Amino acid sequence: MDGTVLIADDDRTIRTVLTQALTRAGCRVHATGSLAQLTKWVDEGRGDLVITDVMMPDGNGIDRIPEIRETRPDLPVIVISAQNTIVTAIRATEAEAFEYLPKPFDLPDLMAKANQALSRRVRKSDPLPEGGAVTRDSADPTMPLIGHAPAMQALFRMVARVLNADLPVLIAGEPGVGKTIIARSFHELSDRRERGLAFLTSADAGDEAFSRAAEKARGGTIVIENPAGFDQAAQARLIGMIESIEAGPDRAMAPRIVATTGPEPQADVANGRLRSDLYYRLAGVTVSVPPLRARVDDILPLAAHLLARAASQGLPERSLSDEAASLLRVHAFPGNVRELENMMRRLALTASGAAISEAELREALSQQGGAAPAMPVVAAATASPATVSAPSPGPAMTGGTGRLSDSVEAHLQRYFDLHGDALPPPGLYDRILREVERPLLQVALDATGGNQLKCADLLGINRNTLRKKLTELNIEVTRRRKLM
Structure with a gap:
């Protein structure tokens, strides 16, 4: 790897580690905690690659990209950010960053992207519309995305x-994961945001409702909620509406x-709930929204976000106690984000203090349809010490054998016992x-000692599998591994 890299990040640790890694790879590095200094270096013609954080003490790294592109159109920019929205x-x-990597990032991945960026230059293209970045920031900040x-x-x-893109979008996911919010974001964050937004549900099955929606969303967006829930006649009318929009005389103002x-959705097609010809008209691009159980590490940040949003809407300011946070993290959330949002709003209103207690959360969980007791299984790495209980000595442990399987069995039995006659979630x-x-x-x-190669060999798995598991479990590491 060859070239000069300019690093802007207010975290000294990240600056140090990136500087060492890039220097070892053969690069020359200039690192700063100031966007003003970064801008000065760019204006002086220094650097073949920029790596910048977003939220800096003296500004926003993404806001500087249009300036960099105007001054140095061939200078690629890699954005790293803890603002994972x-x-x-x-x-x-939109700012045409060469790459965007959320923190915590995988250092080998960033190094590979840096090598790609130094090997080629980003093409010059049209600048962002005036005020475009400000408009994006002013889009609804309360969306829990x-x-x-x-x-x-x-x-x-x-x-x-x-x-x-001028393509229809199909957003797939379980109930409550936030599909409607994603659908709304396709309108409110796009170039169509100044035009109309219309929603169609199975209750709006008549030709008149379809015509009103098409007129309201002229040049904007029509969101069709659960088309498989429309009867066959209504699905046929939906196909007719889409065809008239696509073939109409005013094609330039056709809604998305x-x-x-x-x-x-393909299972809905197979069992006849969704017409195949309608499915293929809707599925220009299919976007899958993961359930909360597929992103366990997002639960606590999302809960904090929802509590802050509730406070911005006039409810009391609340936070989760450590014990409540440990309990929340192991809840199964069959209702996904919608369940979490309803629960946080209720607790913001009913909690007795600024910090929501474990007892208050447990009561809220039971009202939602099944509490999740604090998981006692080998939880020292994730739970508060107050919630971790030693297992009751079982027959196989009293003799000092200390077999892992016996210890795990005792923990699991205690977990089941906490549910009484009911089953865990x-x-x-x-x-x-x-x-x-x-x-x-x-x-x-x-x-x-933090050596991933040795660790993978010790565990009997390959290095890529180890990296994937570290990312999935959000394990904070040091040295040459994922960085915060």
């Missing part, structure tokens, strides 16, 4: 890539079609494996 991903894409989990970051990248559906298998896997990886990493 869909707006950040979209703004980085946040997430560090790989599944959510993949979703954000997909939305950013097709946001302004965005539809929401269940997690397996669904998804127990994945939750148990996650609780065991995290401390195993952490102890193995500590034992190998």
Whole structure:
């Protein structure tokens, strides 16, 4: 790798580690905690690549990209950010950043992107519309489209890539995951945001309703909610509406079609609930929204976001106690984001103090349809010490054998006993494996001094699998591994 890299990040640790890694790779590096200094270097003609954080003490890194492109159109910019929201991903894409990587990032991945950027230059293209970045920031900041989990970051990248494409979009996912919010974002964050937005549900099945929606959304967006829920006659009318829009005389002002559906739309086609000809008209691009169980590490940041939003709407300011946070993290959330939002609003209104207690959260969970007691299975790495209980000595442990299987069995039996005659929430298998896997990886990493190659060999897995698991479990590491 050859070239000069300019780094702007207010985190000294990240500056140091990136400087060392890039220097070892053969690059010359200038690092600063100031966007003003970065701008000065760019204006002086220094650098073949910029790596910048977003939120800096003296400004926003993405806001500087248009200036950099105007001054140095061939200078690629890699954006790294802890602001893991869909707006950040979209703004980085619109500003034509070479790459956007959410924190915590994988250092080998960043190095590979840096090598690609130094090997070629980003083409010069049209500048952003005047005020475009400000408009994106002014889009509804209360939308709970946040997430560090790989599944959510993949979703954000997909939305950013097709946001302004002239293609219909089908948004698939389980009930309550936020499909309607994603659908709304395709309108409110796109170039169509100044035009109309119309929604069609199975209750709006008549020709008159379809005509009103098409007129209201002229040049904007029509969102069709769960087309498989429309009867066959209404689905035929939907096809007619789409065909008239696509073949109409005013094609330039045709609304974009965005539809929401269940997690397996092709199964709806197979069983006859959704007409295949309608499905293929809607599925220009299919976007899958992951359930909360696929992004466990997003639950607590999302809960904090929802509590802050409730406070901005006039409810008391609340936060989660450590004990409540540990309990919330192991809840199965059959209702996904919608369930979490309803629960946080109720707790914001009813909690007795500024910090929501474990007892208050447990009561709220029971009202939602099944509490999740604090998981006692090898949870020292993730739970508050107050919530971790030693297992009751079982017959196989009293003789000092201390077999791991006996200890795990005792913990599991206690967990089941906490539910009395009821069963634990669904998804127990994945939750148990996650609780065991995290401390195993952490102890193995500590034992190998943070060397991923040695750690993978110790565990008997390949290095790529280890990296994937570290990302999925959001394990903070040091040295040459994922950085915060």
